[in-house]
Amino acid sequence: xxxxxxxxxxxxxxxxxxxxxxxxxxxxxxxxxxxxxxxxxxxxxxxxxxxxxxxxxxxxxxxxxxxxxxxxxxxxxxxxxxxxxxxxxxxxxxxxxxxxxxxxxxxxxxxxxxxxxxxxxxxxxxxxxxxxxxxxxxxxxxxxxxxxxxxxxxxxxxxxxxxxxxxxxxxxxxxxxxxxxxxxxxxxxxxxxxxxxxxxxxxxxxxxxxxxxxxxxxxxxxxxxxxxxxxxxxxxxxxxxxxxxxxxxxxxxxxxxxxxxxxxxxxxxxxxxxxxxxxxxxxxxxxxxxxxxxxxxxxxxxxxxxxxxxxxxxxxxxxxxxxxxxxxxxxxxxxxxxxxxxxxxxxxxxxxxxxxxxxxxxxxxxxxxxxxxxxxxxxxxxxxxxxxxxxxxxxxxxxxxxxxxxxxxxxxxxxxxxxxxxxxxxxxxxxxxxxxxxxxxxxxxxxxxxxxxxxxxxxxxxxxxxxxxxxxxxxxxxxxxxxxxxxxxxxxxxxxxxxxxxxxxxxxxxxxxxxxxx
Numbered sequence: 381x382x383x384x385x386x387x388x389x390x391x392x393x394x395x396x397x398x399x400x401x402x403x404x405x406x407x408x409x410x411x412x413x414x415x416x417x418x419x420x421x422x423x424x425x426x427x428x429x430x431x432x433x434x435x436x437x438x439x440x441x442x443x444x445x446x447x448x449x450x451x452x453x454x455x456x457x458x459x460x461x462x463x464x465x466x467x468x469x470x471x472x473x474x475x476x477x478x479x480x481x482x483x484x485x486x487x488x489x490x491x492x493x494x495x496x497x498x499x500x501x502x503x504x505x506x507x508x509x510x511x512x513x514x515x516x517x518x519x520x521x522x523x524x525x526x527x528x529x530x531x532x533x534x535x536x537x538x539x540x541x542x543x544x545x546x547x548x549x550x551x552x553x554x555x556x557x558x559x560x561x562x563x564x565x566x567x568x569x570x571x572x573x574x575x576x577x578x579x580x581x582x583x584x585x586x587x588x589x590x591x592x593x594x595x596x597x598x599x600x601x602x603x604x605x606x607x608x609x610x611x612x613x614x615x616x617x618x619x620x621x622x623x624x625x626x627x628x629x630x631x632x633x634x635x636x637x638x639x640x641x642x643x644x645x646x647x648x649x650x651x652x653x654x655x656x657x658x659x660x661x662x663x664x665x666x667x668x669x670x671x672x673x674x675x676x677x678x679x680x681x682x683x684x685x686x687x688x689x690x691x692x693x694x695x696x697x698x699x700x701x702x703x704x705x706x707x708x709x710x711x712x713x714x715x716x717x718x719x720x721x722x723x724x725x726x727x728x729x730x731x732x733x734x735x736x737x738x739x740x741x742x743x744x745x746x747x748x749x750x751x752x753x754x755x756x757x758x759x760x761x762x763x764x765x766x767x768x769x770x771x772x773x774x775x776x777x778x779x780x781x782x783x784x785x786x787x788x789x790x791x792x793x794x795x796x797x798x799x800x801x802x803x804x805x806x807x808x809x810x811x812x813x814x815x816x817x818x819x820x821x822x823x824x825x826x827x828x829x830x831x832x833x834x835x836x837x838x839x840x841x842x843x844x845x846x847x848x849x850x851x852x853x854x855x856x857x858x859x860x861x862x863x864x865x866x867x868x869x870x871x872x873x874x875x876x877x878x879x880x881x882x883x884x885x886x887x888x889x890x891x892x893x894x895x896x897x898x
Contacts, residue, residue: 403662405547409554411719413561413571414654418647418723420566424502427646428509429568431499431638434631435491436516449612450528451535452675452755458535458594459676464603466596470528471603473612481525488517500638512572519576522583529597530583532590537672545585553578625767628775630657633792640783644726649789651716652733655708660741663700663748667693671752678756686753687816691826692879693749698831699875701745703868705738706835707861710842714851714860729789736793740800746828747804750812762811770803833875838868 417426450473457465492510495501501509523530533542553574560570591597633653637646670693677686708715712731717724754763774795781791813820842864849860876884 401543401547403658403665405550407658407662409550409557410654410658413557414651415719416561417566417568417571418651418720418727421568423647423726424643425505425508425568427634427638427643427650428501428505428512429571430634430646430650432509432512432516432572434634435499435513436520449758451531451671452758453612454528454531454597455535455672455675456679458596459672459679463594463596466594467598467600468603468605469608469612470597471600472605472608473528474599475604477527478525481521484517484521484524488514488521492517499635500643508567508569512569515572515576519579522580526583526587530586530590532593532597533586535672536593537669538593541589542586545582545589549578549582549585552581625764625771628768628771629796632775633778633796636778636782637789637792640779641786641788645729645788645792648727648729649733649792651720651727651730652789652793653737655734656737656741659701659704659738663697663745666700667697667749667752670749671755674752674756678753678758683817686756687818690749690753690812690816690818691823693752694746694823694827695831697745697748698828699834699872701741702832702835703865703872705741706839706868707842707864709735709738710839710846711851711857711861714846714857718852718854718857733789733793736790736797740797742832743801743804746831747809747812750808750815753812753815757815759815763808766807766811770799770807773803774799830875830877834868834871837871838864841867 417429450469454466454469457463457469491498492513495509495513496503496506499509532538556577557570557574560574564570633649634646637649670689674686674689677683677689712735716727716731716734720727720730751763754760777795777799778792781787781795785791787794812818813823842861845860845863849856851857851860
């Protein structure tokens, strides 16, 4: 049977590049937005944003047990050319997803009514907190309700087109945010309003175009099959365990700081963690485009190619992450002093939080692609269990450092770093090797060591320029970081393997041909 998912390195690289460009645009807006807000609104109002985002991050957990396996099983069915199976999965899961969406809205509304009983919120900010929470929950519920119908771009790997839509929607969000922040009183509420409104527009556009790409993504009452439910729910059950671990890692810290520290600690942690969180999300977005191809490789028993995907994704992730994280750690105080200006001293610990969180990525990203392989092989249970154990340990240590020892935002960051350095090498690295059938020596030579070489060469240069050159403005900071960046780029070029150079040549030729035709 013909494989319905095209497995092409050129497509994957182009999709990754387009995804990264969209993330860069989004990060540029976030960079300005946080600077604008922290300098113009009370710290108690600014602290609402990470706290409420943390609450909303928990709302999809109920629905993820229903939707968690959709991407995997729809991709597998389409890869095997079984379009009827695609319709059966879509039709069977739709009623349950609609029910979950309605339940989320109801729970969000109830929680909003009594939010001041669960969170430390200043009375003056209560109404805004309730409005933002309800808007965020409704936006999340909409995405749950239409989950199977928007997967056409993902399954067909049309992610460049998907990102073009995302670019347009991002521009809409930016325009709406700028209008609200500049034409009305500066409020954190406008961040949520612009995000939810643009998200609704994006869902509507993607819903229509996704079904054009794969017409089999449709609801037919006659195609509902009970036998579809068990594998999707079984996969989704372990996906939700993994999601719980993810939520604990991403969102528990602001809630703990809200209860056991101050609004200043919440704000400081959010500022410092924003760099780490968005760097990881950018790399994840760039590598997640590999997921449909990895699922197709697993479905068609191409184990050797799947193993090479794991090596290459881990190598590329390290190159991206270290090229950004290393100079940020070294220039941490200078970066935040230029960024926050007169607010730097009040939020000085933000630089410490950022450095601690970025440091742990050296043990996280060598194994970053293991989630892709586990998803492709429908082996979420071992990954989910290991991840949950680590995050429970992280949660306990955070409660101790923040609650018992009053270490505030620094304690929250330190607990995450300690658990990562202890847990990832001893708990998660072996899982990636087992799922791919790789030997540790091959993995170290093929992914880890090449991934670290450019940083080993460039860090001494960055260290010298950090000590020798002033960094009191963006221009001066850029000049100080430039020598190390040049050395990093040169070392990266010499670290590229033969297949990496061939892929880059293929992408360059692809873009040149597009420009020549135009």
